[in-house]
Amino acid sequence: MDRFPPLRLLxxxxxxxxxxxxxxxxxxxxxTQPAVxxxxxxxxxxxxxxxxxxxxxxxxxxxxxxxxARAVRDGLGQISAALEDIRxxxxxxxxxxxxxxxxxxxxxxxxxxxxxFYASHPDITVNVQAPSTDLPHLSPGVDIAIRYGTGSWHExxxxxxxxxxxxxxxxxxxxxxxxxxxxxxxxxxxxHVRSPHNQHWAGWEDYLKARDIPRTRxxxxxxxxxxxAAQAVLDGRGVMLGWxxxxxxxxxxxxxxxxxxAQVDLGTAYYVxxxxxxxxxxxxxxxxxxxxxxxxxxxxRNT
Numbered sequence: 001m002d003r004f005p006p007l008r009l010l011x012x013x014x015x016x017x018x019x020x021x022x023x024x025x026x027x028x029x030x031x032t033q034p035a036v037x038x039x040x041x042x043x044x045x046x047x048x049x050x051x052x053x054x055x056x057x058x059x060x061x062x063x064x065x066x067x068x069a070r071a072v073r074d075g076l077g078q079i080s081a082a083l084e085d086i087r088x089x090x091x092x093x094x095x096x097x098x099x100x101x102x103x104x105x106x107x108x109x110x111x112x113x114x115x116x117f118y119a120s121h122p123d124i125t126v127n128v129q130a131p132s133t134d135l136p137h138l139s140p141g142v143d144i145a146i147r148y149g150t151g152s153w154h155e156x157x158x159x160x161x162x163x164x165x166x167x168x169x170x171x172x173x174x175x176x177x178x179x180x181x182x183x184x185x186x187x188x189x190x191x192h193v194r195s196p197h198n199q200h201w202a203g204w205e206d207y208l209k210a211r212d213i214p215r216t217r218x219x220x221x222x223x224x225x226x227x228x229a230a231q232a233v234l235d236g237r238g239v240m241l242g243w244x245x246x247x248x249x250x251x252x253x254x255x256x257x258x259x260x261x262a263q264v265d266l267g268t269a270y271y272v273x274x275x276x277x278x279x280x281x282x283x284x285x286x287x288x289x290x291x292x293x294x295x296x297x298x299x300x301r302n303t
Contacts, residue, residue, distance in 0.1 A: 005043055005046045005047070008039070009039050009042055009043040009046070010043070010072050010075075010076075011029075011072075011076070012025065012029065012036055012039040012040065012043075013039070013040060013043055013051065013068065013069070013072060014069065014072045014073060014076060015028055015029055015036075016036065016040060016052070017061060017065065017069035017072075017073075018073075020058060021058060021059070022036045022037055022040070022059075040052060047064070047068065049062070049064045050062050050064070050065075051064055051065035051068060052065055053065075095123050095124045095125065095281045096124060096125040096126070096127060096281060097124065097125075097126055097127070097143045097144065097281045097282045097284075097285045098126075098127040098128075098129060098141055098142050098143050098144070099126060099127065099128050099129070099142075099143065099144045099145070099146065099285070100128075100129045100130075100131060100136035100137065100138075100139075100142045100144070100145045100146070101128065101129075101130060101136050101145065101146035101147070102130060102136060102146075102147075102148070102226070103130040103225050103226060103227050104225070104226030104227060104230070104243070104246045105146055105148075105245075105246065105270070106128050106130045107227055108230075108245075108246040108247070108249055108250075109245050109246055110128065110146070111128065112249065113292060114126060114128075116292065117285065117288050120288070121284060121285075121288070124281050124284065124285070126285065129142065135147075137153075137155070138155050138156050138273060138275050142275070143274065143275050143281075143282035143285075144272060144273070144274050144275070144282060144285065144286060144289075145272070145273045146161065146270060146271070146272050146273075146289075147270070147271055147272075147273065148164065148201065148243075148268060148269075148270050148271075149268060149269075149271065150267070150268060150269075151269065151271045153271070153273055155273065155275075156273045156274050156275050156276055157273065157274050157276060158271050158272070158273045159271065159272055159273075159274075159290065160269050160270075160271050161269070161270040161271055161272050161289070161290070161293055162245065162269060162270055162293050163265070163268075163269045164243055164244060164266075164268050164269050164270055165243075165244045165263050165264065165265050165266075166202060166207060166241050166242065166243055166244070166263070166264050166265075166266060167241075167242055167244065167247075167258045167259060167262050167263040167264065168185060168188075168207070168239045168240070168241060168242065168258070168259040168262050169233065169239070169240060169241075169242035169247050169250070169251065169256045169257065169258055169259070170188075170233060170236075170238070170239040170240075170256065170257060170259065171233060171234060171235070171236040171255070171256060171257075172254065172256075172257045173236055174236045174238075174239070175239075175257050175259070178239075184213075185208070185211070185213050185215070185239070185259065185262070186213055186214060186215045187215075188238070188239045189220055189221075189237070189238035189239065190204055190218065190219075190220035190221075190238055190239055190240070191220055191221050191222075191223070191229050191232050191233055191237060191238040191239060191240035192204060192218075192220055192221065192222040192223070192229070192240075193222075193223055193224070193225065193226050193229045193240070193241075194222050194223075194224065195224035195225070202241065202266050202268070203241070204218055204241065205218065206266065207241055207264060207266075210264050210266060211262070211264060220238055221237060221238060226246065230247075230250070233256065234250070234255055234256065239259065242256065242258065244263070245270065272286065272289055272290070274286050
């Protein structure tokens with residue numbers, strides 16, 4: 001750690017890199033320009049090379065400066081995010097709740113319903129996180145996780161939100177074309193959602209097996225998240241598996257159409273898991289979440 005420069009030097013350098021001049025950095029930091037210049041010289045002496053090319057007008061970062069600027073920017077951003085998480089954990093950050101769910105669930109189901117929550121609870125902020133692993137879970141700073149599967153999770157308190165059903169969906173024009181040509185799901189162009197992190201989701205192999213539809217080739221376009229795949233389907237590139245709760249809006253609006261008589265219940269559902277140490281704001285959100293699907297567990301309510 002003795003090779004690590006003082007933090008004040010790094011924050012001053014980040015301000016120079018961000019604003020493009022020592023004058024603007026000094027104004028933003030509320031210090032004199034000579035103080036900024038001296039801090040930069042001290043930092044350059046510490047790293048052993050020039051960080052700013054003073055021969056250019058305006059002065060530009062050197063290659064070493066660019067490298068350090070990116071690292072400092074990322075590092076300060078991570079520190080800031082960690083401090084926000086700490087404030088949230090200790091209840092210092094006002095009335096807020098953090099929800100973790102998949103990108104598809106966030107985009108197509110949860111976010112369109114949040115205005116209803118804000119209308120009743122304008123003083124509560126809802127932070128929605130969509131983990132890149134596609135495996136929402138409770139972690140420090142996360143109050144509620146909305147997950148798809150069979151409910152076999154052990155942390156927190158888990159409640160079924162609603163049963164899920166799956167049906168192939170396609171753009172209306174493509175579906176009409178396939179039906180006019182007599183092409184069924186055994187030969188239709190397929191869109192896949194695959195990644196090392198979403199193997200808990202059913203794929204075309206599972207669906208075709210459940211429907212007892214033989215198919216020799218499963219090739220087709222592959223995407224690593226549902227939102228990208230959905231855009232390809234909207235563009236008429238193929239047929240994808242549509243989870244009813246997520247695809248319902250596009251089907252209702254006519255942008256997508258379900259394959260006729262092809263809906264399947266794979267025995268899965270969406271569940272909501274809440275931290276046992278959740279605050280009152282998280283309980284308020286959980287009550288609202290369970291309330292909007294109602295006692296019949298209908299995912300299409302409030303749409």
